[in-house]
Amino acid sequence: MSASCVFRDEGKLSPEYLPQRTPHRDGERRELFEIYRPMLKDEGLAPIAFLVGPVGSGKTMMVRMLGKEMEEKGVLHGCTIKPVSVNCRTDRTPTAVMNRVVEALGARFPKRGLEAQETLRFVLDMLARTRGRLLLILDEADSLVSAGDRSLLYSLARLREIHGSSRVALLMLSKSTRFLLALDASTRSSLQKTTLALSGYTVDQLVDIIASRAEESMQPGAMGVDVARFIANLSQGGDARYCVELLLRSGSASERRGACSVAVSDVLEARNSLPPGVDLQELQYLTEHERLVLTAAANLLRGSRAFISTGELEAEYRGLCATSSVKHCGHTTFWMTLQKLKAKDFLGMERSGRGRRGRTTLIMLRIRAADAMRGLDKTAWSRA
Ligand SMILES: Nc1ncnc2c1ncn2[C@@H]1O[C@H](COP(=O)(O)OP(=O)(O)OP(=O)(O)O)[C@@H](O)[C@H]1O
Numbered sequence: 001m002s003a004s005c006v007f008r009d010e011g012k013l014s015p016e017y018l019p020q021r022t023p024h025r026d027g028e029r030r031e032l033f034e035i036y037r038p039m040l041k042d043e044g045l046a047p048i049a050f051l052v053g054p055v056g057s058g059k060t061m062m063v064r065m066l067g068k069e070m071e072e073k074g075v076l077h078g079c080t081i082k083p084v085s086v087n088c089r090t091d092r093t094p095t096a097v098m099n100r101v102v103e104a105l106g107a108r109f110p111k112r113g114l115e116a117q118e119t120l121r122f123v124l125d126m127l128a129r130t131r132g133r134l135l136l137i138l139d140e141a142d143s144l145v146s147a148g149d150r151s152l153l154y155s156l157a158r159l160r161e162i163h164g165s166s167r168v169a170l171l172m173l174s175k176s177t178r179f180l181l182a183l184d185a186s187t188r189s190s191l192q193k194t195t196l197a198l199s200g201y202t203v204d205q206l207v208d209i210i211a212s213r214a215e216e217s218m219q220p221g222a223m224g225v226d227v228a229r230f231i232a233n234l235s236q237g238g239d240a241r242y243c244v245e246l247l248l249r250s251g252s253a254s255e256r257r258g259a260c261s262v263a264v265s266d267v268l269e270a271r272n273s274l275p276p277g278v279d280l281q282e283l284q285y286l287t288e289h290e291r292l293v294l295t296a297a298a299n300l301l302r303g304s305r306a307f308i309s310t311g312e313l314e315a316e317y318r319g320l321c322a323t324s325s326v327k328h329c330g331h332t333t334f335w336m337t338l339q340k341l342k343a344k345d346f347l348g349m350e351r352s353g354r355g356r357r358g359r360t361t362l363i364m365l366r367i368r369a370a371d372a373m374r375g376l377d378k379t380a381w382s383r384a
């Protein structure tokens with residue numbers, strides 16, 4: 001294998017890899033661990049909790065780490081704790097979930113034809129016999145409810161009442177707890193007693209995450225802080241997954257170029273290889289001035305630049321207005337138009353960093369310049 005001058009270990013950017021450091025989630029990871037810590041001491045305690053947070057906020061990562069930690073600490077405390085994670089988007093029915101649990105526990109079990117409740121009984125008996133404890137993680141738990149059959153959640157919420165068992169601790173993950181409204185009030189309250197809510201990462205937090213993931217996976221100096229900021233700004237809703245994916249693809253792009261560090265042009269190439277995070281159909285609903293401002297941004301950003309200043313953009317916009325005989329709007333309205341395009345996720349805005357004289361707002365495109373041009377062309381803003 002030839003040594004790469006960009007990557008030290010590309011595999012450390014794969015979705016399965018658990019990073020060594022988790023900036024901005026250490027506090028939440030500790031909180032989560034504290035919720036389940038009682039399992040290590042008292043057999044009679046089986047916590048139930050919820051972890052909610054938007055796309056790419058680190059839920060699955062945190063929970064996989066928790067599972068590992070509980071299993072390892074269990075060994076030290078002389079108890080067997082088996083973490084089993086089921087993705088309910090894949091296994092959407094109670095039967096599918098329980099079959100997955102049996103499989104993960106390595107039990108021999110005649111799967112076919114058995115109801116989820118019978119399988120649950122089988123699992124509880126097995127845990128009682130082996131004095132084991134199960135930490136059942138239901139990832140994307142909302143899919144279980146939207147699939148229609150709520151019986152498993154009812155049973156899991158009342159394990160002690162119905163089955164006299166406290167060998168199953170439950171951790172549910174989803175983007176919000178809204179789906180619980182489909183359950184009856186008492187099940188809802190027992191499931192929702194402990195909720196840990198994560199916010200989407202801020203741009204600054206994403207920069208730290210990108211730097212940390214780059215440090216683990218790339219050669220020293222391969223990822224500069226400006227490029228990391230650019231990547232962070234391209235993510236929507238504080239999604240770390242998108243950043244890690246861009247990091248990997250940008251690194252590969254710079255490697256293909258034969259370079260040893262990632263440039264903005266590599267990130268643009270990487271971004272262009274991913275589907276747009278915004279619905280391009282929305283372009284047709286923009287007002288005339290929004291279209292003109294976006295066209296101006298696309299004109300300036302179709303090369304390999306990451307950001308432009310608001311001053312440059314306003315000048316380009318005014319130029320476009322002049323060539324298409326449209327009266328340009330004043331500075332305040334221009335500014336409000338930028339805010340609207342930002343709210344629609346077509347543009348990103350970033351305060352310029354230290355080191356520059358004064359601070360100005362920098363503008364970036366969140367969609368490909370070519371897509372913006374094509375979409376706007378179709379809607380013909382000059383139709384007047
Ligand atoms: N604080 C962090 N430090 C390092 N990497 C992180 C951090 N947070 C998230 N990641 C990485 O970002 C990616 C997405 O995280 P994860 O899969 O946990 O998101 P999620 O909240 O489960 O999203 P979804 O709701 O879409 O399933 C993973 O590769 C994860 O390792």
Ligand SMILES: [Mg+2]
Pocket residue numbers: 059060061139
């Ligand atoms: Mg997830």
